[in-house]
Amino acid sequence: MTGYALRTQSPNPPHRSLPYLLTLPALLALIGILYPFVLGVYYTFTNYILTEPGNIRFVGLTNYIEIFKTLDFWKAFSLTFVFAGSVVIIELALGLGVALLLKDAFPGVRILRSLLIIPMMIPPIVSALMWKVILLPTDQGVLNHILSFVRFPPIAWLGDSATALLSLIIIDVWIYSPFAILIFLAGLQSLPKEPYEAAKVDGASGWFMFRKLTLPLLTPCIVLVTLFRLIDSLKVFDIIYATTKGGPAGATVTLHIQSYFEAIRWFRMGRGMVYLFVLWFLCFIFSKALSRLWTKVLMR
Amino acid sequence: MRTSHLFIRVLKILGLGAYFTFALGPIIWIAMMSLKNSNDVIASPPKFVFTPTLENYKAITVGQHAQHVETLRPDYPKYFLNTLIIASATVVVSLLLGTFAAYSLARFSFRFKEDIAFTFLSFRFAPELMVILPLYIVFQKTGLNDSYSGLTAAYQLVTLPFLIWVLRGFFEDIPREIEQAARVDGYTWWGVFRKISLPLVKPGVAAVVILSFIFAWNNFIFSMILGGERTQTITLGILGFIGYERVLWGQMAAATMICVIPELILAFFVQNYIVRGLTFGAVKG
Amino acid sequence: MADIVFQHVRKCYGDHEAIRDLSLEIRDREFFVILGESGAGKTTTLKMIAGVESVTSGTILLNGRPIENLTPEERDCAMVFETYALYPHMSVYENIAFPLRAPGRRIPENQVEQAVLRVARILGIDPFLDRRPAALSGGQRQRVALGRALVRRPAVLLMDEPLSHLDARLRNEMRTEIKAMRESFGTTIVYVTHDYSEALALGDRIAILHQGSIEQVGTPSQVFRRPVNRLVAESLGDPPMNFLAGTIALDQNRAVFATGDMRIPLPDGPRLRRCVGKEVYLGLRPQHIRLERHRPDTLFSLPSKLFVQELLGDHTVASVSVKDRLFTVLGKTDQAYSIDEHLYVTWAPEHMYLFLENTGETLLAEGD
Numbered sequence: 001m002t003g004y005a006l007r008t009q010s011p012n013p014p015h016r017s018l019p020y021l022l023t024l025p026a027l028l029a030l031i032g033i034l035y036p037f038v039l040g041v042y043y044t045f046t047n048y049i050l051t052e053p054g055n056i057r058f059v060g061l062t063n064y065i066e067i068f069k070t071l072d073f074w075k076a077f078s079l080t081f082v083f084a085g086s087v088v089i090i091e092l093a094l095g096l097g098v099a100l101l102l103k104d105a106f107p108g109v110r111i112l113r114s115l116l117i118i119p120m121m122i123p124p125i126v127s128a129l130m131w132k133v134i135l136l137p138t139d140q141g142v143l144n145h146i147l148s149f150v151r152f153p154p155i156a157w158l159g160d161s162a163t164a165l166l167s168l169i170i171i172d173v174w175i176y177s178p179f180a181i182l183i184f185l186a187g188l189q190s191l192p193k194e195p196y197e198a199a200k201v202d203g204a205s206g207w208f209m210f211r212k213l214t215l216p217l218l219t220p221c222i223v224l225v226t227l228f229r230l231i232d233s234l235k236v237f238d239i240i241y242a243t244t245k246g247g248p249a250g251a252t253v254t255l256h257i258q259s260y261f262e263a264i265r266w267f268r269m270g271r272g273m274v275y276l277f278v279l280w281f282l283c284f285i286f287s288k289a290l291s292r293l294w295t296k297v298l299m300r
Numbered sequence: 301m302r303t304s305h306l307f308i309r310v311l312k313i314l315g316l317g318a319y320f321t322f323a324l325g326p327i328i329w330i331a332m333m334s335l336k337n338s339n340d341v342i343a344s345p346p347k348f349v350f351t352p353t354l355e356n357y358k359a360i361t362v363g364q365h366a367q368h369v370e371t372l373r374p375d376y377p378k379y380f381l382n383t384l385i386i387a388s389a390t391v392v393v394s395l396l397l398g399t400f401a402a403y404s405l406a407r408f409s410f411r412f413k414e415d416i417a418f419t420f421l422s423f424r425f426a427p428e429l430m431v432i433l434p435l436y437i438v439f440q441k442t443g444l445n446d447s448y449s450g451l452t453a454a455y456q457l458v459t460l461p462f463l464i465w466v467l468r469g470f471f472e473d474i475p476r477e478i479e480q481a482a483r484v485d486g487y488t489w490w491g492v493f494r495k496i497s498l499p500l501v502k503p504g505v506a507a508v509v510i511l512s513f514i515f516a517w518n519n520f521i522f523s524m525i526l527g528g529e530r531t532q533t534i535t536l537g538i539l540g541f542i543g544y545e546r547v548l549w550g551q552m553a554a555a556t557m558i559c560v561i562p563e564l565i566l567a568f569f570v571q572n573y574i575v576r577g578l579t580f581g582a583v584k585g
Numbered sequence: 586m587a588d589i590v591f592q593h594v595r596k597c598y599g600d601h602e603a604i605r606d607l608s609l610e611i612r613d614r615e616f617f618v619i620l621g622e623s624g625a626g627k628t629t630t631l632k633m634i635a636g637v638e639s640v641t642s643g644t645i646l647l648n649g650r651p652i653e654n655l656t657p658e659e660r661d662c663a664m665v666f667e668t669y670a671l672y673p674h675m676s677v678y679e680n681i682a683f684p685l686r687a688p689g690r691r692i693p694e695n696q697v698e699q700a701v702l703r704v705a706r707i708l709g710i711d712p713f714l715d716r717r718p719a720a721l722s723g724g725q726r727q728r729v730a731l732g733r734a735l736v737r738r739p740a741v742l743l744m745d746e747p748l749s750h751l752d753a754r755l756r757n758e759m760r761t762e763i764k765a766m767r768e769s770f771g772t773t774i775v776y777v778t779h780d781y782s783e784a785l786a787l788g789d790r791i792a793i794l795h796q797g798s799i800e801q802v803g804t805p806s807q808v809f810r811r812p813v814n815r816l817v818a819e820s821l822g823d824p825p826m827n828f829l830a831g832t833i834a835l836d837q838n839r840a841v842f843a844t845g846d847m848r849i850p851l852p853d854g855p856r857l858r859r860c861v862g863k864e865v866y867l868g869l870r871p872q873h874i875r876l877e878r879h880r881p882d883t884l885f886s887l888p889s890k891l892f893v894q895e896l897l898g899d900h901t902v903a904s905v906s907v908k909d910r911l912f913t914v915l916g917k918t919d920q921a922y923s924i925d926e927h928l929y930v931t932w933a934p935e936h937m938y939l940f941l942e943n944t945g946e947t948l949l950a951e952g953d
Binding site: 035102 | 312315316319320322323324326327329330333342344345346396397398400401404405416418419420421422423425426427428429430431432433434435437438453456457460464514517518519520521525534535538539542549552553556559560563564566567568571574575578579
Binding site: 475477478480481482483484485486487488491495496499500 | 632635636637656657658662663664666668670671672673674683684687688689690733737
């Protein structure tokens with residue numbers, strides 16, 4: 001054979017098993033994670049107490065029924081949603097707002113961007129501790145001190161059940177609004193110019209263009225931010241653990257935190273897993289719904 | 301007309317200024333706190349002017365303190381090291397496992413492909429304790445509690461789904477014909493992967509590696525429950541400064557700064573990669 | 586240096602049958618062109634030879650050996666992709682050297698360098714050897730793609746519409762160059778295009794592919810002068826052939842083409858006699874028709890009315906309505922006619938085509 005032909009020639013069936021081989025290692029990791037998950041679901045149907053590991057008994061739906069009857073469960077349930085809902089709305093608005101301000105390129109954008117992502121890079125638990133210091137009650141906290149300059153009385157941010165949840169919302173917004181800002185900034189920078197030029201020629205006002213052009217074109221960004229922030233805030237943990245640990249008087253108990261108490265503080269593993277399963281279920285349906293919405297929005 | 305333009309400009313700058321004060325103020329405050337001596341630190345009302353001192357940093361790294369007897373955490377460097385080891389190991393393992401999985405999902409079609417892909421992604425959305433608590437039991441029985449390998453394995457939940465999702469997108473962006481050309485040129489799928497596909501996703505890999513490292517570094521809940529004395533990470537260590545009777549504010553602030561400074565440096569130099577990795581989903585459409 | 590045989594090859598994408606029952610013989614060292622419009626299956630056929638697409642059923646033989654189960658790297662084919670598919674992260678030199686550096690070939694580096702430089706010089710791209718593809722123009726990229734394919738002297742060279750993304754002038758230049766190059770490289774070439782003039786200019790033989798099946802295989806002259814059906818006749822020629830509907834009738838025991846009250850005599854023959862009464866199409870190429878102001882003294886003419894005329898400098902294109910159809914006429918005359926003027930179209934009998942309406946089969950072709 002002339003030319004630089006391969007010197008090895010062997011009949012070769014197409015590698016049908018190759019894709020499976022490649023995904024195998026990751027699949028194993030998957031199984032490694034699914035196993036504790038399934039185990040956890042199993043525990044919801046037992047009366048597993050951590051300090052008495054030998055005494056596991058299958059109790060069917062007892063845990064579920066007991067828990068669904070308590071007020072504490074429903075309080076945690078609603079608090080979870082209130083927190084998540086507030087945080088998502090604020091971060092969407094703040095994200096879009098700051099992105100609009102940053103959109104017009106000016107010198108120093110690069111520096112601003114690196115400053116922007118700093119809150120996101122710090123471990124959330126560390127940020128929460130930082131804020132704990134700033135939100136100290138009475139005059140010791142720096143925020144109260146600053147507010148006193150405008151005649152505000154000192155507020156016990158994390159110590160008062162009326163303001164505790166609000167404080168947590170502030171902390172979450174502080175940490176994660178850069179995420180929304182970045183996404184919206186990227187979205188804004190990739191908007192096509194032509195529709196706007198055509199609208200201006202037709203005499204459209206800025207507000208009109210925003211409502212009819214910008215917002216619809218930014219829908220993928222909105223869905224993306226909502227998807228990640230909603231799910232992540234439903235299962236928030238670090239922030240609450242570092243500051244209020246569910247207090248004061250249960251004002252900041254979410255499903256995730258309550259599960260921690262049940263399992264780690266009171267050793268009631270079975271019940272703890274029930275809270276987690278409910279939370280998991282919520283996260284699952286929302287993530288599936290929003291993912292589907294995301295692909296639908298992308299198709300347009 | 302000109303004045304309203306200027307007015308809007310001023311408003312914009314004020315708005316940005318307000319936001320950045322909000323965003324960076326707390327950090328600057330903590331930085332100041334880390335440089336205050338133990339009296340200034342708990343001063344009420346808080347002091348904005350003070351004489352800085354490095355005694356907090358010395359306390360947590362070397363164990364010396366001028367005034368206070370309690371220097372609680374001379375192991376802080378150890379925590380730093382632990383976090384470094386675990387985060388790095390996690391990322392390396394995720395890369396090894398995830399790159400192949402991502403390529404397979406991007407290029408081949410096989411049964412259950414989208415189901416597998418969605419399952420990977422869904423781990424990102426699961427409440428951590430749901431996996432960690434049963435895993436704690438499993439680790440207890442197998443002795444993996446408080447071990448580097450156990451934690452690295454568990455941390456995969458934090459990094460692997462994200463890595464697979466992002467890298468899959470990057471692999472899909474490579475035009476098929478380029479890989480086909482390489483095969484016609486005489487390379488096996490492995491040769492194509494090594495010489496064509498991997499080099500072409502290098503920027504994506506860089507972005508994902510940096511972000512995964514940050515996610516692993518920042519994690520708290522895994523280390524709290526599945527870790528222990530030996531493998532205590534920085535995030536856990538900082539909590540230790542807050543006890544029931546007293547809080548070592550100054551040292552805690554110094555610990556925070558040490559935890560945070562590497563990430564700040566990273567933020568400045570590789571912010572392109574970080575931003576690219578995070579906004580990957582948004583501009584894909 | 587290879588002949589290729591397709592035996593009853595079928596290719597399905599799910600339920601969609603892209604290629605049906607393809608049987609073809611490509612001879613050693615032949616410049617074989619596959620002509621078809623987009624979606625006809627040309628690229629698929631090429632990729633099946635290369636091994637980049639799998640064969641659903643059937644066999645492909647290369648020099649008598651079945652290759653449909655071989656992986657691409659085991660076949661001795663090289664391909665120039667329509668999108669060029671250059672490696673963006675490599676320089677031009679590395680792009681061309683890449684096939685030679687494949688592990689299976691074990692070619693020492695100095696030989697690689699020689700081969701690359703030689704090919705680069707022939708194609709005129711040696712000034713760009715250390716540039717990246719992004720820094721090259723379309724024409725330069727195309728040459729690099731060509732170089733990458735030719736550098737390893739493959740047994741078979743596959744080209745997928747290599748000229749379609751070039752501007753008109755470059756296209757003509759490259760066409761001539763490819764034809765010239767073909768002589769010096771001596772490989773079997775399978776060339777795919779939708780441009781019929783490329784096909785006629787370059788091919789030793791042409792295969793017309795339509796919706797996954799081959800309509801006709803033949804030399805350029807054969808497929809142009811004697812198309813086997815109406816489809817082939819229509820795809821070759823610009824402006825395309827004109828058609829007029831009618832039937833075959835008997836007029837004084839002679840076969841004629843009848844439409845309305847016009848009768849055009851047809852040559853005698855048993856085949857035409859058998860088709861009496863059938864619906865047919867009369868086919869005339871634009872360049873074979875002449876326009877006359879006064880009724881010509883021949884039976885091979887039809888009355889018409891001018892619709893529009895374009896004077897294009899050295900030739901004219903006229904649209905005339907014949908019966909209810911618009912005929913395109915190409916002419917060299919600079920005779921200007923006025924709109925709605927009554928004219929006669931006339932032609933020589935040997936340029937007349939006749940096609941069956943239902944199957945498209947040719948009943949009469951040039952030279953009959």
